[in-house]
Every structure is written in structure tokens, then in C-alpha cells.
Amino acid sequence: MRTTVLLHRGQDAPSLVDAQLDEPRPDEVLVRVEATGLCHTDLVTLAGLRGAPAVLGHEGCGTVERVGDAVTDLAPGDRVVMSFRSCGQCDQCADGHPAYCLRASRLNSSGRRPDGTATLTIDGEPVFASFFGQSSFATHALAAASACVLIPADLPAHVAAPLGCGFLTGAGAVLHTLAPERGDRLLVVGAGGVGAAAAVTALALGVEVVVVDPLEPRRTLAHDLGATAFAHLEDPLPPVTHALDTTGRADVIAAALKTLRPRGILALVGLGSALGEIDLRDVMMRGLQVRGCVEGDASPRALIPQLVAMHRAGLLPWERLVTTFDLDAFDAAVKAQRDGVAVKVVLVPSGARNDG
Template identity: 65%
Template sequence: MRISALLARGTTAGALVDADLDDPRPDEVIVRIEAVGVCHTDLLTRRKLGTQPAVLGHEGCGLVEHLGPAVDGLTPGDRVVISFASCGGCAQCRAGLPGYCAWAAALNGSGRRLDGSPTLRVGDEPVFGAFFGQSSFATAALADARSCIPVGDMPPEVAAPLGCGFLTGAGAVLNVLRPRHGDRLLVVGAGGVGAVAALTALSEGVEVVVAEPVAARRVLPAQYGATTVASLDEPMPSVTHALDTTGRPESIARALTLLQPRGILALVGLGPAQTALDVRKLMLRGLQVRGCVEGDADPSLLIPELIRRFRRGLLPLDRLVTTYALADFDRAVADQRAGRTLKPVLLPGT
């Protein structure tokens, strides 16, 4: 199938090119992409790949166009969010934790199917594709049917980030930290992931403090009841729970000092591989530090729940989103970094 895709080479600006998408295998589908979120992981991967040509994008939403013969539960025309890929059969997948799938690295980051076959070609040459099981910076994407979650008539630009960023922020609160009414949550960083985490906690009746240096990113959480500060060094009350979305060692260390005894810190930001922690203080104060991948979520369960909250007016996901044409990727990234946009979403059809 001939498609248009955003082909990236390292940190250079991506270019729209014609590409050939493989036919779906029995358990795969082709989704005509209506919207796709831009995530920090896309930018990190683009740098990591160097000059290797790649089609990234892993928060796709669109209409099912072609089905493999073994696919059940989906029909052409269904609007779906494409979430990350998982095998469905390992111990973690069977336990409802597909983010920790035994084959996660190969399925989501190898650039090919699990058997090594490519899914995308440009000029008859295979390129890095199948990113997070999709590569949705394109007009269409090939994905495993089990990664496709029906979303009904949900606006595609609002639904798309549920595949990763929104899923991660909300899942970190609901599945990992689990604060209750009367608890106080500190969210470090108020980009797309942090903002959704803050709004999710507020919808649970939890007191929220957001630490974010960019003033524009503090506006939305404050409007919904969060206390906002520009720096973790500003005076603030101690907290029972904390979520770091930045990955910065200094932010992680400071967040730990603000936790009450037996508090818990969840980490979802990718930063340096190593950081120094005061293990004695962790032990003596009963603190927990917890890694979190994809919000510890089963997308087939959490995405519909987040949609229900959106429809009930409890989770204003639409207020986080700003849309751009697919060709305006670099402008979208620049706006996100400047705080002009919380969550950029690309529209391949424009």
C-alpha cells in the first residue's frame, strides 16, 4: 500500500516521502491515520538512531481500513487508538501488565516485526518502522490488532495521545501511586504526561501540587484546582505521593525530600541512566521509589475508562491538545518546548 510518511534522519528535519506499507498478516490491521500525538520518546529515538532513516510516531488514531483474516472484534471503519505492542502471551501480559512484556524491546524498538521482517520501504529499501508496533507519523499504519482499541466517535485528535502519553500520566496515578481523598500528590513537570496526571488526581479528589518552570504550562492545572510552583525550591507542604516526569536527577532527589514518611515516588521520565540516592534516608523514612512503564496499564481497560471520564467532564483532555499538519512536525516540537503547546497532535490529512 502506497502511503505518505514523515521520514526522519537523526536530528534533521523530517521530510514527507512516498513509502510502501506491507500488507497485513493474519493478526494485523492497516489503520488510516487521522491524528497522531508527538511524544518525547519520538525525539529521543530520532536522536538515538543517528542517520538511519526512520518513520516514528506511536500515538496513532484512525479508521480501520484493512483487516488480516484472523482478526476478530474489529471491522473496517472502526475508529481506534493504536497503543504500544505486546506479545499477549508472556507472564507479564497475562497478568495485565503488557508494558513489561518479555518481548517489549523487540516489538516496540527494533524497527521491524518480531521475526525481523520490515513493514515499511522507501524506494524499495527497508527503513526503520513498526515503531511501538505502528510508525504512525504517516497517512496509514500497520499494527497488531490487539494494540488497536476502539474509541467510538471520540475526536481523533483527543483520542490519539491515549495510546501512550495520556495513558502513562493517568495510569501512573490510578495504577501505581493510587492516592486517595485527603492525600497530596506532587507532580514534577507539567507537559502532556504531567498535566494529565495532575488532572486525573484532581478528578479523584486528591490535592495536587505541580512544579513546572514554564509559566504557560502551569495555567491549566491551576485552573482545575492544583497548586502550582515554578521550582521545587519554593516553599510547599510535604506530600504523600510524587510523580517525576522529567528524569532529572536533581528533581528526583528533591522530590524525595518532600515526601512524608512512607511516601512513594513514581518515575516516568527518561533521564540519565544513573543517579545518586540516599539509601539510608529511603530506609529510615520508609520511602518507595517505583519505576512505571506505560502507566502499568492494560490499554484495553484504561483507555475506555479515560474516555468515560472525558465524556463525563471529569478529564478535560481536549484542553491539552493543539493540532498541526503532519509536515509541521518541527514547529509542533518547537511550540511544545516553549510551552505554547502542552500536547502537539499531527493531522496527516491536512
């Protein structure tokens, strides 16, 4: 079918162009996109593509329009969040940890279906798409049915979309990897979309939260939500039992470790430095733990409904974290996010805006 996509090509500003979307395979669904989050992973991937034409977006929310012949748990008219793909068959998937699927790279980052076929063509030429099994920077997306999660019909799309990745990662890191309890104190380093989601989730659990971010608008929001906010890790922070780094910076991670009480735990969710130095003797002597965390170590079909229920109960004010932009305002949205004016950017295709 014909669709409109946000095409990135080299250093040129992205533009909306017409494209041809393939027919749904038996295990796929066609989704009319209502909103899609902008995530740091999109920007990292763009840099790595070195100018190859690409359609990204991996936090889509919308309405199912068509389903493949083998799809039995979704139907046209269903509203869904599109999340990451997993094979469902490897030992990690079977053990309940699909974020560590052994086929994750092929399924989510190859730019093609697992069999190598393209889902999207422009002027007859295949482009990098099927990102996280969706490429939702578009008016329509093909998605693996297994990666789609049903949501209530009345849940606003701009609130639901980040549950596919950013909010899933921050909330899951708290609930699954760190697991702080009432009376504990959590340090969140970097209060963008993932960090802010982690902070509100911990606050909902009755955990004291300390946020460190150099951007004043982010600190102000964190304070308004109930956290204590500092500009730098060198500020006189109280000791913490748990910490979450969203920056991926080796020097920041080393400094965050210093804030932990004995037997504290630090979780890493930021894409950044591949190498760094930490004081291994300090880690050993104080019984510290350092844990990696991908996608909140979550099963989307389990965690997303839980987060929706917590939102409905008034515990997770996701809408306070979100700022919407039109899909073709990508560059302005990126700048607002980098400046801290927008904590979590959600892009809305033309004609889909209904966020109040």
C-alpha cells in the same frame, strides 16, 4: 499500498515522502491515521538512531480500512487508538502487566516486525518503522490488531490519540502505581503531556495536586485546571503524600523525595538519567517507596475505555491539554512543546483535520 510518511533522516528537517506499506499480515490491521501524538519517546528514539532513516509515531488514532485474515474483533470502519504491543504470552502479560512484557523491546523498538521483516519501504529500501507496532507519523499505518483499542465513533481524534501512550502513562501512573485517595496530596514534577494527564486524573479523584514546572504557560494551565503551581522544587512546597517525576533527571528525583511525608511514594516515568544519587538512609528511615512505571502499568484495552468514560462524564478535560499541528509542521510542534506553549502536541495528516 502507497502511503505518505514523515521521514526523519539525520540532521535534516523531516519531510513528507511517498512510501510503500506492506500488506496486512493475518494478525494486523491497516489504519487510516486521523491524528497522532508527539511524545518525548519519539525524540529520544530519534537521537538514538543516529541519522538512520526512520518513521516514528506511537500514539495513533484512526479508522480501520483493512483487517488480516485472523482478526475477528475489529472490522473496516471501526475507529481505534493504537497503543504499545505486548506478546500476551509471557508471565508479565499473563499477570495483567503487559507494559513489562518480556518481548517489549523486540515488539516495539526494533524497527521491524518480530520476525525481522519490514513493514515500510521507500524507493525499495526498508526503513526503521513499525515503531510501537505502528509508526503513525503517516497517513496510514500497519498495526498489530491486539494493540488497537476500539473508541466511540464521535470521539475527536486529537483527543483520543494521546490515550495510546502519553495520557495512558500519566493517568495510569496515578490510578495504578500511586493510587492516591481523596485527602492525599500529589506532587507532579514536569507538567508536559504525561504530567498534565496525571494532574487532571488526580484532580478527578479529589486529590490535591501540586505542580512544579519552570515554564510559565504550563503552570498557568495547571492552575486553571485546579492545581497549585510552583516554578521550582526549591520553592516553599507543602509536604506531599505522593509524587510523580516526569523529567528523568537524577537531581530532580532526589529533590522530589525530600518533599514526601513519611511512608510517601514516588513514581518515575521520565526517560532520562540512567544513574543518580539518592539518600538511601532517608528512604529507609522515613519508609519511602520509589517505583518505576512504564505505560502507566496499564492494559490499554482496559484503561483506555475507562479514560474515555471519565472524559465523557466531564471528569477528564483532555482537549484542554492538546494543541494540534499539521503533520509536516513537526519542527514547529517540537519547539512549541519545549517552550511550554503546547502541553501535548498532536499531529494531524493533511485531509484528516476535523478538530473544530
